[in-house]
Amino acid sequence: MSTLSHALTDSTTMLRRQLRHMRRYPSLTLQLIGLPVIFLLLFVYVFGGTLGNGIDGASGGRRAYVEYVTPGIVLMAMAATAQGTAVAVALDMTQGIVARFRTMAIWRPSVLTGHVIASVLQALLGIAAVTGVALLIGFRPDATPTEWLAAAGLLAGFALALTWLTVGFGLAAKTVESASNTPMFLMLLPFLGSGFVPTDTMPTWLRWFAEHQPFTPLTETLRGLLLGTPIGDSAAQAIGWCATLTITGYAWSKYLFNRTASR
Known part of the structure; x- marks a missing residue:
């Protein structure tokens, strides 16, 4: 078996493992999806x-x-799902299952890729739930099919970025509790941006932060794609943040995972 096919096979196996966990323990998934709907x-x-x-x-x-x-x-729904990823990774690291996997002839990074792909799918499920409820209560986007596709691609890219970042939080955590608490700031960032009110209504110091954090250009780009509002340079900033967070999260997670493997 080639290295590529080995990697794909093992990653698929780990993905099935995560999906079975989601099916057997649906309460966490329902909580992660339900909380943003309640906020909406x-x-x-x-x-x-x-x-x-x-x-x-x-x-x-x-x-x-x-x-x-x-x-x-x-x-916000994406940030909530990413927080659940940190908890799931920390559980694997603290309960010894990863140590058992390392004794097996598997492609080692598949343990993490299974978490990442499952989390992205869970995030997309949360996005669908929030969008569905929003449509029921009056959300009326006028996007073209191309704009919907661009919005979906942007959301998938940001979900991947947040997931790799929170995988790192889960690997760095000493306990499951700390893994649950550390990524909570991600849930606050939509409030400290243009997610709920325009940034020009904020004090100067807060406005500067709001306009230079990742959630604001993502929000403005989504609004532009779905509702036709001006996008400006927000799209370029959003793509830049997605790429930066993905690369940073992946490199950090890989370093932490390899460090624990060498102990």
């Missing part, structure tokens, strides 16, 4: 009437706000 309903029906009247000087109320906030909630 909360912000639209509790705050949307007021916030929607302040978006770009419009007076559209909840209908305007559901269109504004949905891209931010979609990215």
Whole structure:
């Protein structure tokens, strides 16, 4: 068997393992998908009437706000899924299963690739759930098929980036609890960007941070693709952040995994 086929076979096996875990223990998956949906309903029906009247000087109320906030909630769903990845990796590392895998004739990185692919699929499931609920409560994108495809590709790329980053958090964690807590800042970043309110309404110091963190250009690019708002240079920034986070997360995860293997 060639190295490539060996890698594909073992990665597929590890992916099946993760998917079986998701099926046997659905509570975590439901929580990761349900939390963003709850936030969507909360912000639209509790705050949307007021916030929607302040978006770009419009007076559209909840209908305007559901269109504004949905891209931010979609990215929040991805951050929530990534947090679950850190927990799953930490469980494998602390419960000894990885040590057992290392005694077997398998392609060693397949342990991580199984987690990554399963997490990306879980993130896409969460995105579909949030988008479906948003459509039911008034989200009306006017994107062309090409724009939908571009938005899907951007989301898949960002899901991959966040997943590799949180795999690193899971490998670096000493306990499962710390693996659960460390990536929580990712859930806050959509709030500290343009996900819920325009950045020009923020204080100067906070506005600078909001405009230079990864979730803001992702949010603005999604809005542009789905709703036709101006994108500017946000698309280039979003792609740059996806590439940077993917490369950084992959290199960090590979280093940590190889370091534990040499002990």
